[in-house]
Amino acid sequence: xxxxxxxxxxxxxxxxxxxxxxxxxxxxFFTGLRDKQIHGVRRADGKVFVPPREYDPETGDAMEEMVAxxxxxxxxxWAWVKEPRPSQPLAKPFAYALIRLDDADTPLxxxxxxxxxxxxSTGMRVKARWIDEPAGAITDIACFEPG
Amino acid sequence: MSESEERKPVEVLRTxxxxxxxxxxxxxxxxxxxxxxxxxxxxxRCPVDGRVYFPSRGSCPQHGVPIEGEPVELPDRGTIxxxxxxxxxxxxxxxxxxxxxxxxxxxxxxxxxxHVLGESSIDDVHMGMRVEAVWKPEEEWxxxxxxxxxxxxxxxxxxPFDQYKxxx
Ligand SMILES: [Zn+2]
Numbered sequence: 001x002x003x004x005x006x007x008x009x010x011x012x013x014x015x016x017x018x019x020x021x022x023x024x025x026x027x028x029f030f031t032g033l034r035d036k037q038i039h040g041v042r043r044a045d046g047k048v049f050v051p052p053r054e055y056d057p058e059t060g061d062a063m064e065e066m067v068a069x070x071x072x073x074x075x076x077x078w079a080w081v082k083e084p085r086p087s088q089p090l091a092k093p094f095a096y097a098l099i100r101l102d103d104a105d106t107p108l109x110x111x112x113x114x115x116x117x118x119x120x121s122t123g124m125r126v127k128a129r130w131i132d133e134p135a136g137a138i139t140d141i142a143c144f145e146p147g
Numbered sequence: 148m149s150e151s152e153e154r155k156p157v158e159v160l161r162t163x164x165x166x167x168x169x170x171x172x173x174x175x176x177x178x179x180x181x182x183x184x185x186x187x188x189x190x191x192r193c194p195v196d197g198r199v200y201f202p203s204r205g206s207c208p209q210h211g212v213p214i215e216g217e218p219v220e221l222p223d224r225g226t227i228x229x230x231x232x233x234x235x236x237x238x239x240x241x242x243x244x245x246x247x248x249x250x251x252x253x254x255x256x257x258x259x260x261x262h263v264l265g266e267s268s269i270d271d272v273h274m275g276m277r278v279e280a281v282w283k284p285e286e287e288w289x290x291x292x293x294x295x296x297x298x299x300x301x302x303x304x305x306x307p308f309d310q311y312k313x314x315x
């Protein structure tokens with residue numbers, strides 16, 4: 001006979017404390033962030049990948065020529081987040097955007113603090129807002145903002 | 148941190164993955180856990196062959212039928228059917244290392260309960276050993292299996308292997 005008592009519930013957290021080794025290319029990228037600089041990697045034909053990739057996605061050749069790029073660029077695509085979750089970059093509504101930085105040929109995924117969805121548009125210019133004490137992580141860029 | 152340490156290249160990135168769940172016990176396990184909160188051990192009987200499941204999940208995995216009958220109250224003593232020695236500390240177990248993690252067949256049950264053995268040396272623990280529950284003080288009880296702190300040896304003669312060999 002099923003009874004009518006409510007099911008007991010309990011909080012259950014599953015956590016994995018991963019660390020990953022970065023290697024020379026991504027290591028340079030994250031070391032640069034600590035200095036408030038964004039680096040890409042340049043292929044032989046001059047194409048600049050940001051974030052940097054260790055291997056050419058077309059030929060598989062290793063790429064290792066690191067170049068600094070601007071911390072401002074153009075939104076090439078975006079999605080509005082109405083209700084941010086706790087682990088997301090901003091506590092208020094924001095856009096996840098693919099941003100092609102000046103001097104770069106591929107877009108970087110980051111958050112844009114535009115204030116409202118209406119203020120977002122493809123092609124808009126944005127620039128990085130850095131945190132005060134960068135530590136060598138993508139979160140050293142708090143977000144991008146219009147301008 | 149010195150200046151030179153600060154300027155070391157970044158070589159490692161921490162990328163923790165944290166998943167926050169709310170676990171729902173469901174009707175059958177909730178009844179079982181609430182019984183623990185009253186100091187009772189409730190099993191349930193399979194309507195097909197009469198095997199007593201403890202804890203009961205509300206269905207018999209062998210016959211694929213719901214188990215809806217009256218709960219069967221079980222005593223808080225039984226037999227160790229197997230065990231392993233634990234030498235690694237665990238946040239929620241306050242026994243001194245090393246201790247034995249045991250599988251207990253409660254008297255009258257047909258399935259085993261995982262628990263730990265206290266008031267005993269790992270040199271003494273063995274299959275067939277008779278054990279009884281040591282409960283926390285009642286004011287600390289919750290709807291939890293942890294109301295039993297551990298099992299301890301009763302000193303009774305061992306249960307003969309033939310009586311529990313089907314339950315290992
Ligand atoms: Zn059955």
